[in-house]
Amino acid sequence: MSRSAFRWRLSLGVASAVVLPLAILTRAGWHPLTRFDRRADDDAQTLVLAHHWLLSLVRALTHLGDPIVVTVLAVVAAIWLFLAGRHRSAVYLLLVRAVAVVLGFTLKEAVRRARPVLAHPVAHANGFSFPSGHALGSAAAYASVALVLPRRVPTAVRVAVAVVLPLVVATTRVLLGVHFPSDVVAGLVLGWAIALLLAAAWAGREDGESARQA
Secondary structure, three states: OOHHHHHHHHHHHHHHHHHHHOOOOOHHHHHHHHHHHHHHHHHHHHHHHHHHHHHHHHHHHHHHHHHHHHHHHHHHHHHHHOOOHHHHHHHHHHHHHHHHHHHHHHHHHOOOOHHHHOOOOOOOOOOOOOOOOHHHHHHOOOOHHHHHOOOOOHHHHHHHHHHHHHHHHHHHHHOOOOOOHHHHHHHHHHHHHHHHHHHHHHHHHHHHHHHHHH
């Protein structure tokens, strides 16, 4: 089995094992999950209301996952790659963003989970709650960017871009009370899976083309 095929199967397996069960349990209103989510959101609200500096920081950091921010990031990075002659990488970034938008919207409409209702809300968001669009979009966008960074970029930097930034965004969504923990977990896993699956598919296609030319 090629490395790209292994990554494809691993990413698809992890995404299926996490996102699908969460979607089904959320749609069914499984009590243990909803109870955990609500308790976590209550605890998060207590924390940010007790520390106003934290609330201000969270409100600023959450914009790293705004749809317009990650879309502009994907487009600008794609343009830069295209001008640098890396056409396939440019298309890959745009494709990841497009798939993330479509799958996120589809899942939201399929599950139709209402947003958290808190006693003293500190933020508001429109649309359905599952999965978190900010978590999904940031995980897909930042991971795809990390995957196309030049090889000379240290691994630590790649990990920070691909993993740490999306985790920060996901945490802010829970602290702001606009998502449940299961929403952001599903969003993160799905976003990372999209970036890895499409990267593996791209690599597999290149491997196939190279084999035919040999």
